[in-house]
Amino acid sequence: MLRRSILSAAFRGRATRRPFSIVAPRGASVGKERPSDSQSKVFGFRETCFRGYNGFHGLRYQIYQDGISIAEKGPDPFSLVADELSLLANRLRSMVATEVPKLASAAEYFFKMGVEGKRFRPTVLLLMSSALNVPIRESIADGVSGGLSNELRSRQQSIAEITEMIHVASLLHDDVLDDADTRRGIGSLNFVMGNKLAVLAGNFLLARACILLASLKNTEVVSLMATAIEHLVTGEKMQMTTTSEQRRSMEYYLQKTYNKTASLVSNSCKAIAVLAGQTSEVSMLAYEYGRNLGLAYQLIDDVLDFTGTSAALGKGSLSDIRHGVVTAPILFAIEEFPQLREVVDRGFKNPADVDIALGYLGKSCGIERTRELAKEHANRAVLAIEALPASDAEDVLSTRRALIDLTHRVLTRTK
Amino acid sequence: MLLRSILSAALRGRSTRRLFSVVAPRGASMGKERPPDSRSKVFFGFRETYFRAYNGLHDLRYQIYQDGSSIPEEGPDDPFLLVADELSLLANRLRSLVVTEVPKLTSAAEYFFKMGVEGKRMCPTVLLLMASALNVPVRESIADGVSSGLSNELRSRQQAIAEITEMIHVASLLHDDVLDDADTRRGIGSLNFVMGNKLAVLAGDFLFSRACISLASLKNTEVVSLMATAIENLVTGEKMQMTTTSEQRRSMEYYLQKTYYKTASLVSNSCKAIAVLAGQTSEVSMLAYEYGRNLGLAYQLIDDVLDFMGTSAALGKGSLSDIRHGVVTAPILFAIEEFPQLREVVDRGFKNPADVDIALGYLGESCGIERTRELAKEHANRAVLAIEALPESDAEDVQSSRRALINLTHRVLTRTK
Numbered sequence: 117m118l119r120r121s122i123l124s125a126a127f128r129g130r131a132t133r134r135p136f137s138i139v140a141p142r143g144a145s146v147g148k149e150r151p152s153d154s155q156s157k158v159f160g161f162r163e164t165c166f167r168g169y170n171g172f173h174g175l176r177y178q179i180y181q182d183g184i185s186i187a188e189k190g191p192d193p194f195s196l197v198a199d200e201l202s203l204l205a206n207r208l209r210s211m212v213a214t215e216v217p218k219l220a221s222a223a224e225y226f227f228k229m230g231v232e233g234k235r236f237r238p239t240v241l242l243l244m245s246s247a248l249n250v251p252i253r254e255s256i257a258d259g260v261s262g263g264l265s266n267e268l269r270s271r272q273q274s275i276a277e278i279t280e281m282i283h284v285a286s287l288l289h290d291d292v293l294d295d296a297d298t299r300r301g302i303g304s305l306n307f308v309m310g311n312k313l314a315v316l317a318g319n320f321l322l323a324r325a326c327i328l329l330a331s332l333k334n335t336e337v338v339s340l341m342a343t344a345i346e347h348l349v350t351g352e353k354m355q356m357t358t359t360s361e362q363r364r365s366m367e368y369y370l371q372k373t374y375n376k377t378a379s380l381v382s383n384s385c386k387a388i389a390v391l392a393g394q395t396s397e398v399s400m401l402a403y404e405y406g407r408n409l410g411l412a413y414q415l416i417d418d419v420l421d422f423t424g425t426s427a428a429l430g431k432g433s434l435s436d437i438r439h440g441v442v443t444a445p446i447l448f449a450i451e452e453f454p455q456l457r458e459v460v461d462r463g464f465k466n467p468a469d470v471d472i473a474l475g476y477l478g479k480s481c482g483i484e485r486t487r488e489l490a491k492e493h494a495n496r497a498v499l500a501i502e503a504l505p506a507s508d509a510e511d512v513l514s515t516r517r518a519l520i521d522l523t524h525r526v527l528t529r530t531k
Numbered sequence: 532m533l534l535r536s537i538l539s540a541a542l543r544g545r546s547t548r549r550l551f552s553v554v555a556p557r558g559a560s561m562g563k564e565r566p567p568d569s570r571s572k573v574f575f576g577f578r579e580t581y582f583r584a585y586n587g588l589h590d591l592r593y594q595i596y597q598d599g600s601s602i603p604e605e606g607p608d609d610p611f612l613l614v615a616d617e618l619s620l621l622a623n624r625l626r627s628l629v630v631t632e633v634p635k636l637t638s639a640a641e642y643f644f645k646m647g648v649e650g651k652r653m654c655p656t657v658l659l660l661m662a663s664a665l666n667v668p669v670r671e672s673i674a675d676g677v678s679s680g681l682s683n684e685l686r687s688r689q690q691a692i693a694e695i696t697e698m699i700h701v702a703s704l705l706h707d708d709v710l711d712d713a714d715t716r717r718g719i720g721s722l723n724f725v726m727g728n729k730l731a732v733l734a735g736d737f738l739f740s741r742a743c744i745s746l747a748s749l750k751n752t753e754v755v756s757l758m759a760t761a762i763e764n765l766v767t768g769e770k771m772q773m774t775t776t777s778e779q780r781r782s783m784e785y786y787l788q789k790t791y792y793k794t795a796s797l798v799s800n801s802c803k804a805i806a807v808l809a810g811q812t813s814e815v816s817m818l819a820y821e822y823g824r825n826l827g828l829a830y831q832l833i834d835d836v837l838d839f840m841g842t843s844a845a846l847g848k849g850s851l852s853d854i855r856h857g858v859v860t861a862p863i864l865f866a867i868e869e870f871p872q873l874r875e876v877v878d879r880g881f882k883n884p885a886d887v888d889i890a891l892g893y894l895g896e897s898c899g900i901e902r903t904r905e906l907a908k909e910h911a912n913r914a915v916l917a918i919e920a921l922p923e924s925d926a927e928d929v930q931s932s933r934r935a936l937i938n939l940t941h942r943v944l945t946r947t948k
Contacts (some may be wrong), residue, residue, distance in 0.1 A: 316706075333752040353733055
């Protein structure tokens with residue numbers, strides 16, 4: 117439930133720098149310098165950062181592990197596309213201006229908050245755009261293709277905007293669905309302005325996303341984003357209305373996780389490829405990257421909810437379990453300790469049950485197996501990138517490295 | 532606020548037959564017989580498959596007699612009857628479309644499509660009639676066999692527009708209930724009251740997302756644009772209603788813009804989509820759009836009048852639901868033009884029932900009601916003109932559906948409920 121702290125902090129009007137401060141390398145630094153330029157670049161964009169990722173926070177930081185600096189793995193993925201993201205943010209802000217100022221300010225609320233590192237989805241999409249910048253037709257002259265490629269890039273940026281609007285809209289509605297009045301004592305939008313405005317603001321963003329989507333005049337892309345929207349709703353519904361049996365099912369949980377977290381990024385990655393005129397094989401690779409990255413991310417998120425910044429169990433926010441949301445580590449633990457099933461079935465309204473569950477979890481391999489599963493998905497994401505059509509172009513190579521780098525960061529983050 | 536009574540009654544699980552009973556002709560019958568019972572039965576037989584919850588365009592099937600004169604050509608060109616079978620098909624298709632992997636949500640969404648409320652099919656009726664009215668061959672070279680196959684597919688795509696429109700409409704109603712905090716709707720539970728805001732929001736999102744899927748499957752980018760515009764207009768209209776300044780509340784222009792967004796945009800854009808799918812020229816598509824727009828506006832204006840009048844011709848006998856909720860509609864806005872003193876009263880909001888009475892007083896002295904009816908008539912006429920400007924055709928189904936569309940504009944004006 118990392119996203120909730122983002123939302124809360126954002127509403128508090130402060131940058132959420134505190135939860136996600138840049139940390140010095142842990143362990144011994146092995147010689148390479150930290151990418152300082154990119155730091156200031158990211159902070160400089162505070163005013164234009166996006167908010168409200170459904171979990172993809174703070175990957176910019178906490179990137180060192182075992183003393184190996186990320187610089188060895190290639191350029192900072194976020195800095196590669198930082199300028200473009202800034203452009204995107206401005207465009208998005210002007211798009212939300214409507215004849216009805218109040219609503220525009222409500223919608224802008226989410227795009228204005230300067231929260232560092234909150235640009236994961238657009239980052240992935242823009243990197244993917246570059247990674248797929250492989251000419252399809254050699255016959256196009258440079259001049260023409262230059263113009264075409266500008267237009268293509270602009271359309272791909274629209275995908276990033278659309279994805280962001282859909283995402284924030286779903287967060288706004290989720291707040292209403294989750295009755296998020298007392299979110300760590302801070303007001304969510306629906307608390308501050310009421311459920312009405314939260315619902316309306318979400319609808320507004322969604323409607324705008326539809327308009328922008330329609331303007332791309334590409335029916336396959338419309339299908340992909342419509343599918344993503346539907347999955348988001350289904351995923352939320354799955355979370356709201358599970359039966360006991362479903363709550364104990366790993367398969368159900370993974371399906372729900374795909375719907376809620378991975379579908380949007382996977383379908384928008386595919387849309388990026390489709391707009392680029394790529395073959396359906398390549399489009400599927402883009403899809404697979406997004407899907408596996410999203411799943412890996414959520415699985416680690418589940419782990420961190422138990423472990424937090426330390427390696428010790430029970431030091432995380434435990435937000436999921438306290439809200440009765442049963443995630444992968446617990447589901448794995450149930451396989452080893454069937455007694456845990458009863459506890460899970462009781463729901464976790466009783467804090468004592470939370471402790472009992474933690475006990476079983478600690479004895480089990482639940483955490484490790486979840487990490488393993490996340491690693492599996494991260495590896496598949498890497499394989500997808502490696503299977504993309506070969507290219508010598510520098511920007512293609514560096515962005516592909518960056519996409520692979522992201523899969524590592526997803527696994528190694530501790531926050 | 533007719534919609535609320537429909538929603539309430541529907542949720543009560545009863546048919547709204549009591550609210551919308553078929554009425555005998557008022558005054559002296561002028562010779563034409565009442566439609567035979569079989570027609571009523573046909574209608575009631577569709578109770579199981581009726582759509583619910585139109586945003587006001589209800590129940591034109593009834594209350595169609597006034598001044599003792601029956602509507603001419605009511606028999607073969609009864610708009611609703613012309614497309615009844617198709618609507619039934621559509622209802623079934625829609626119901627199967629909402630079946631998802633998640634049963635609870637299905638039953639919530641079905642809730643709205645299942646309630647048998649007679650006459651609640653205005654919008655799909657308009658769209659299907661428009662589809663027939665535009666069934667003018669665009670390319671003569673297509674052989675019959677091919678063209679009939681194509682025309683089946685076309686019809687099926689146009690039916691999809693009707694379904695999409697219905698889903699968008701119900702989704703917006705579900706969310707509006709949340710927005711209006713419709714807990715205590717005449718003591719009956721709206722969906723959000725019965726199942727909570729959460730499920731109402733989610734059910735609305737679900738329908739909306741299904742509409743998107745269906746829309747995408749049509750693979751027509753102009754149609755996607757039109758429906759996206761309609762969706763955006765719905766949201767903007769709702770926002771306009773929620774956040775008006777005093778000045779805006781007193782502005783006829785603002786009111787008409789809001790009314791277009793909330794009521795007419797969906798039907799106008801979907802009418803246009805029907806035309807676009809049929810491969811019609813942009814001129815013809817605009818005519819379809821104009822019909823929908825003017826019909827929708829005429830409808831809402833009469834709805835405003837009826838909120839004051841109700842079934843009688845007397846002022847203040849209507850439900851007065853709009854004014855009691857602080858919604859300022861056309862009759863009051865016209866009255867303000869004649870009686871500037873009314874402006875103050877309006878600005879106070881209408882929380883105080885005494886203010887409602889004061890406003891009614893001014894309204895009664897003014898020509899507010901008449902001028903609203905006049906404006907509605909103007910729009911209805913424009914709708915008729917749009918139909919009359921459509922490309923000529925001798926085909927019987929084209930002509931009868933066009934007559935039916937014109938018939939609808941009369942019904943919109945003459946209904947008293």
